[in-house]
Amino acid sequence: MMLSPALPVKDALRSLRTGLAAGREVIRPLRSLVPPPVGGLVDDFMHRIDRIGLRVEHETSRAVHSMLDHSTPQERNTWTLARMATDPAGPTAFAERLYFGLEIAFERLSLPSELLSEMLAARAFDRTLRSTPPPGDSxxxxxALLIEADAGMFAPPPPFAVRASAADRRLALFAVMLWLLVDPDDDPDEQALLDICIDAAAALGRQIAELPDDRAAIRRLLSEYARLI
Structure with a gap:
């Protein structure tokens, strides 16, 4: 298994950023409950949090770029699950693409965002490939990854953070897994392709939410819709 050294750095800095954002949301309602002089202090404190958040964002980007090497996948929409399963950089590529896709899926579906740990995702990908029996196909x-992701790829939420429900996470995960199954050569616009997969998952809604942790049942639904896209 080849993992990028940037993964734990990204996880740590994103956790800090998420914690800052959650703290800001806790403080925000106080603004309307306090007299003007104190309100000014609240505003100043929130601005400070915003500046720290921007700094963390900058440091995340800088640290990650400084650590990237030839072992870190750089391609954008050429990574499908089929390729990931046979490439030494597959676990890292899976983690990065899953994070990218989930960020968009949670937003498009108007769901509270969940912080995916790329390190946990990469390890889960490798562990799933090595499972007995191994996955039969993409x-x-x-x-298998959808079940694994729902159970153990997300970082613990910070205090006061609003969490997505298990059904909401399953919906977003289904959309992204569907996206990773579709051959990008059929639609080179990865954003448009992801949007289509998110719309398909949203249309299925309750059917996805009620799926048991049954690989065969989830496989059938993924296969059916991937072939329609």
Whole structure:
């Protein structure tokens, strides 16, 4: 397994950024409850949090770029699950693409964002490939990863953070797994392709939410819709 050294750095800095954002949301309602002089102090404190958040964002980008090497996948929409399963950089590519896709899926579905740990995701990908019996094909791999992701790829939330429900996470994960199954050569616009997969998941809604942790059942649904896109 080849993991990028940037993964734990990204996880740590994103956790800090998420904690700052959650703290800001806790403080925000106080602004309307206090008299003007104190309100000014609240505003100043919130601005300070914003500046720290921007600094963390900058440091995340700088640290990650400084650590990137030839072992870190740089391609954008050429990574499908089929390729990831056979490439030494597959676990890192999976983690990065899953994070990218989930950020968009949570926003498009108007769901509270959950912080995916790229390190946990990469390890889970490698562990799933090495499982006994191994996944039979890309659809089976996607089903196994969806169950694994829902159970143990997300970082613990900071205090006061609003969390997505298990059903909401399953919906977003299904959309992204569907996206990773579709051959990007059929649609080189990865954003448009991801949007289509998110719309498909949203249309299925309750059917996805009620899916048991059954690889065969999840595989059937993923296979059915991936072939329609």
């Amino acid at each position: 659809f089976d791999l996607a089903a």
